[in-house]
Every structure is written in structure tokens, then in C-alpha cells.
Amino acid sequence: MTKLASWNVNSVKARLGHLLDWLKAAAPDIVCLQEIKCTEADFPRLEIKGLGYDAVVVGQKTYNGVAILSRVPAKDVVVTLPGDGTDDHARYVEATVGDLRVASVYLPNGNPAPGDKFDYKLAWMKRLEVHARDLLDREMPFALAGDFNVAPADDDVYDPAGWKNDALCRPESRTRFRALLNLGIADAFRALHSEGQRYTYWDYMQRRFETDHGLRIDHILLSPQATDRLRQCDIDKSPRQRDKPSDHTPIWCAFAAP
DNA sequence: ATGGTAGCCTTGCTA
Numbered sequence: 713m714t715k716l717a718s719w720n721v722n723s724v725k726a727r728l729g730h731l732l733d734w735l736k737a738a739a740p741d742i743v744c745l746q747e748i749k750c751t752e753a754d755f756p757r758l759e760i761k762g763l764g765y766d767a768v769v770v771g772q773k774t775y776n777g778v779a780i781l782s783r784v785p786a787k788d789v790v791v792t793l794p795g796d797g798t799d800d801h802a803r804y805v806e807a808t809v810g811d812l813r814v815a816s817v818y819l820p821n822g823n824p825a826p827g828d829k830f831d832y833k834l835a836w837m838k839r840l841e842v843h844a845r846d847l848l849d850r851e852m853p854f855a856l857a858g859d860f861n862v863a864p865a866d867d868d869v870y871d872p873a874g875w876k877n878d879a880l881c882r883p884e885s886r887t888r889f890r891a892l893l894n895l896g897i898a899d900a901f902r903a904l905h906s907e908g909q910r911y912t913y914w915d916y917m918q919r920r921f922e923t924d925h926g927l928r929i930d931h932i933l934l935s936p937q938a939t940d941r942l943r944q945c946d947i948d949k950s951p952r953q954r955d956k957p958s959d960h961t962p963i964w965c966a967f968a969a970p
Numbered sequence: 971a972t973g974g975t976a977g978c979c980t981t982g983c984t985a
Contacts, residue, residue, distance in 0.1 A: 774979070
């Protein structure tokens with residue numbers, strides 16, 4: 713089995729201890745990180761290499777930043793989402809790990825909506841759809857894993873009425889997310905779990921984690937060939953329970969050998 | 971309507 717995970721760590725430097733502990737405990741083969749909030753030069757490569765993981769990193773100062781950790785070295789790295797040469801946010805990295813094409817995705821939040829940031833989010837989602845179509849044409853199994861900043865349905869949100877105008881839940885965001893699925897891509901968690909109220913993110917404010925007031929916005933999306941091999945998918949709440957946690961917790965899935 | 975928290979560094983911005 714190959715275990716793939718995704719985690720928005722909200723600063724890899726602030727979360728390094730948690731990350732190393734979790735890599736040891738969860739033993740994933742491939743990890744997509746988001747919001748590393750540092751440049752490639754500042755990424756804690758040595759500490760992570762000490763646990764046996766190589767890293768491909770697309771970083772920038774202060775904001776955003778994505779990475780793919782893997783036990784097997786990654787090949788054929790792509791460091792931007794195609795479709796807009798003026799977009800300089802570090803939100804996308806894609807590489808081949810073993811027989812799987814993997815992308816670490818940090819989709820724009822989009823708030824406040826409506827507005828420029830919401831327009832950027834929707835345009836970014838359209839670019840992702842165009843690129844996903846290109847990946848499908850190559851017929852290599854692939855996974856898009858990351859913080860999509862979209863709660864696909866009302867049962868992915870603790871208070872749908874209160875969030876209905878938020879960029880994470882607005883119908884325009886959900887329509888674009890559904891357009892990805894309509895290409896034939898599967899939401900790995902939903903493929904194996906029908907129950908609602910299963911979350912990957914809880915705001916730091918107002919004891920939202922303690923009261924389980926969360927949203928399911930971190931996803932692993934799979935091509936048909938990858939879905940054929942999907943055996944398990946779950947959300948690991950344990951890192952979110954620790955002191956000084958990220959506001960997100962990891963989602964992971966396991967694939968059978970081809 | 972507001973403010974609640976965290977991380978970065980820009981004591982505001984992003985989330």
C-alpha cells in the first residue's frame with residue numbers, strides 16, 4: 713500500500729516539531745504540505761531528510777508555499793499552475809512519485825466575496841480544471857491533494873446558514889469544485905464515507921475545535937486510475953488536538969499496488 | 971455589527 717497525505721501546516725517552521733512527530737507516527741509515503749510560509753532556502757530540509765523524506769518545495773516569504781515530501785525522490789517537477797504567467801503566488805507544485813503524479817494544491821481562500829480575491833479564486837479554479845483535463849489526457853494515475861478552500865456541500869460545514877456567503881461555501885465556488893469532479897475525478901473521502909460533519913479545519917477562534925465547529929475543505933481528488941486503487945481514506949484529528957496546532961489537520965488515503 | 975486567534979513581519983495583512 714502507498715499512503716498519501718495532505719496537511720496545511722500554517723507555517724512549517726512553527727509546526728516543525730508537530731510535523732516530525734506526525735511523520736513518525738503516521739508513516740506516510742507521500743505528503744503534500746500547504747502554507748509552509750517560507751522560502752525554499754528556509755525550508756527545514758535536513759530535519760525532514762533525517763526521517764527519510766526528500767522534499768520538492770515552492771515557497772515564498774510570509775505567505776502561501778507548498779511542498780511534496782516523498783520517500784522515493786520526485787521527478788518531473790512543475791512549479792506553477794499553468795494558465796496565468798502573472799500569478800506569482802506559491803500555491804502549486806506537481807511531480808511524479810513512483811507511478812503516481814501528485815500535486816500539492818493551495819487554492820486561494822477568496823474572501824472577501826464578492827471582490828478581487830474572489831475573482832482570483834474562481835479564475836484559479838478554472839485554471840485547475842483546464843490543467844486537470846490535460847492530466848487526464850495523459851492517462852497516468854494522479855492525485856490533487858491540498859487545501860482547496862471549498863466545502864463541497866452543506867454537510868461539510870458545521871453552520872451552513874452562517875457560512876453561505878463565505879467564499880469557502882458560495883455556490884460559485886461549489887460549482888467550480890463540482891466541475892472538477894464532473895471531469896471524472898473522485899473526492900477520495902466521499903468515495904469511502906457518506907457521513908457528514910467530518911471536518912479538516914477548525915478556526916482558532918471561539919473554541920471551534922473543542923466544539924467540533926469545523927469545515928471539510930482539505931481534499932484528495934483522484935483520477936479514475938488512482939480511484940481504482942483507493943482502499944482507505946480518513947482524517948487524522950490527532951495533530952489538531954496538540955498545543956499550538958495548525959488550524960488544519962491531515963487527510964490521508966491508501967492505494968493498493970498497481 | 972463586532973471580535974474572537976495565529977503567524978509572519980509589514981505593529982497590517984492573510985487566513
